[in-house]
Amino acid sequence: MDVCSDTLEDLLGELQRNDTPCAVERNGELVPWRSRSQVRLSEGDCIEIVTMVGGG
C-alpha cells in the first residue's frame, strides 16, 4: 500500500485509526505507544494494525 506519512503516528492518522486503541507491529515487532511519533517509516516496512475489539 502506498502511503504518504513519515511516521507511524502520521500513518495511523492517514488511515483514520488514531481514535481507536490499536496495537501496531512493524516488521514483526510491537511498537510501544509512546514511540509511534518517533518511528520513521521506510520503503518496504511491513505494518500490522490490530484494533481492540469489545464485543463478545
Add this chain to the structure above:
Amino acid sequence: MARYSRQELLPDIGLEGQHRIASAKVLIVGVGALGCGAADLLARAGVGTLRIVDRDVVELTNLQRQVLFDQADAEACRPKALAAAERLKEINPEIRVEPCIEDVRPENILSLSNDCDLILDGLDNFETRYLINDVAVKTGLPYIYAGAIGTEGLVMPILPKSGGSGSITWPESEATPCLRCVFPEPPSPGSSPTCDTAGILGPTIGTVAAHQSAIAMSLLVGRLEQTDRSLHTMDPWNGINRRMATGDPRSDCPCCEKKHFEWLDGNRISSTDSICGREVVQIRPRTDGSVDLLALRTHLKNAGDVRGDTHAVQVDIQECDVRMTIFEDGRALVGVSDISLARTLYDRYIGA
C-alpha cells in the same frame, strides 16, 4: 473416569493433567456468546468449578450464537447465568457450577475472583475488561482477554507480572504484557462498534471461544511455556489467523508497572447511574473525552430511527421500543424505569 478418557489420552494432559483440571476453579465473566462457548468446552473438559457471572437475560437475538440457550430461555427472559448453569449441569453433572446474576463492579469483583485460578473473558464492553485487567494484575490471576465483532475476534492471555496467586504460578520472566501495556486506553463511548450495531458471525464466536478455552486448559495443566501468549487475530470468514508477539510488559505501563488500578479504584467506572424523571434513567460514563456523535449516528442506524446533531443524538431502538438520547459528553438518557436495564442498553448501543 470414562468421561474424560479421550482427553486423558493426550500426552500433554494424561491422568495428572485431568486431576489438575478437576481441581481448578475458573471465573467466567459474562455468559454471552464467548462465555457460552467457553463454558460449554470447559464443563465438558471437567473443570471442577465454573463460576459464571452475568447481568443480562436471554433474548431471541442471542440464540444465533449463544450455544447454551434455547427458544424457551428467550421466551421466558431467563437470566443468562441461571439458564447457562442449568444447561452446564445437564452436560456434566460431575462439576460444580456457581451462577451469579450480577453486574460486575469494583465493589464485588474481588469477592467474585477470590479463590479462583483463572479469569476468562466473556464480556461485551470495554470498561469491565479494564476492571478485570486491574483485578488480574492486583491479585496475580491469569486473565484471558477475548473479544469479537463482525467476523473477527481477538485473544490474548495475560500473565501479570505479579506472578500468580492461585494454582497457576509463573516466574517474572514468563510474565506477559497486560491489557493496558498493549491498549493503554479504552475507546471513548460510541466510537467503537458493538455486536448490536455491527453484527457478529456465529462461527467467529466458536473459533474465539475454542481458542481461549484451549489456552485456559493449557495453563491449568501447567503447560506454561508452551502456551500461546501472543495477541491472536482470527477471522474464519476470511481465512485469517495471525499472531502478534507482544514482547515484555511495558516499563511505563500505568497498571502492571505503576500499579494504578484506575478501574478497580472506581475512578474510571461509570458512576452510579440515576433515575431522572419518569421512565428515564441517566447513564453517566466517567471515560475522558467526548463522544464522536457522527460515528455513533452511523453505528446506530442499524438499531432504529436516528435523529440529532453534533450535540445530541436520539435513537428509537426498534427491537425493544426504547428511546435513547446520547450527549456529547457520553451521558445518555434511556427511556426505561430500571437502572440496570438502562445500563445494559447503554453498553449495548453506545459501547462504553
